[in-house]
Amino acid sequence: MNDTLHDRTDATDDYLHRALLDLADDAPHDPQLAATIRRRSGWRRMTTAAPVAAALAVLLVVAGMLLFRPARPAPTHPASACQPVQTSVLPSWARVGFTDPEPEMPSVLSDHGLFLAIVFVPALVSPPAADYNNKILWAARPADPRQTSMSAGDRVDLSFHIDGRLEGTSTTMSTTVPGGPGPSIVDVPAPGCWVLRLTWGRYTDTVALPYADRASAGSTTG
């Protein structure tokens, strides 16, 4: 009896050991971990000085416009929809799963504020590489469409659909995040400003994300 109990304990220990090591082997790896930490630390310092810097910048721009306003409006060119990805404290509805109560992450809010693209890599790059993932965590402001559907019998497509077009071209891409907004790898076929149409159930919105040329972004992306 005691031998049987002992054998079972040994077997359980062995299973536990294997289970934990097997799980650890699957841990995600950030080959740029030190750079990620250094960047996040730098961002924090920047955010403390950001309000003063922003106010000065606005004053300078306004003063410049007043002093050097041209007599006729200059010919305008269509501006890109993309802005550099900014790092800031995430909105409260996008903080689920973060350890820090006020996490600061690079992110881009969709045009109507329904979705947030939280960027988990130093830069989004194209073309895709086997050793580098364009990892984006999608957060949604609206409730799960299952909870807001008109009737219990409604069939709701819970997948999060992403349909993109490279700005100024006819190049497109399309991908789906099964189960709704969450972790994803969003690769695009060419660098540039990608305008993505996001669809989740009855919610749609758009977001513009800049993808750098992998060749020129090599020093930061490895």
Place this chain on the structure above:
Amino acid sequence: MSTVRSQDFEAYVDARGRAWERSAYALTHDRHAAQDLVQTVLLKVFRHWSRIVAVEQPDAYVRRMLVRTYLDQQRRRSSGERPAAGPLPEALAPDPAVGVVQRDEFRRALGALTPMQRAVLVLRHVEGLPDDEIAGVLGCTAATVRTHASRGRDRFRDALDGAAHGTEQEQR
């Protein structure tokens, strides 16, 4: 931070970062939570690097921070929106390899552990620490460590037995 100190920190992360990623994932079983945990702890280490290396081994500090941050996080969740048993295991991709079912069962059984049991078992099995060092990390006695380990093993075994029982019933 001076360039030399920054280079020291980078060398440390290059050498030890993978080990912390492994432990964090074994603790959380969630890819984003694991990365967030590692980054949160290393960010604190980066800011206080010179003080940490002057006082103790960075490994001891990082290990203690990693486990305590994980336990704090689980405590907050257990009183809030998430079950005390921790996050559900991530779904495994279909895999034709032999043994994947057992692997899935093992991972689900790990989800039955309490956060403290899981911390003890990760420190023991993944980091290979003896009980007295685990006690130092967790701020308890070695006897308490053994109690958590024993109860964790029981829970893990019960969860495996339950899974096996469920499979038998499905086959009938």
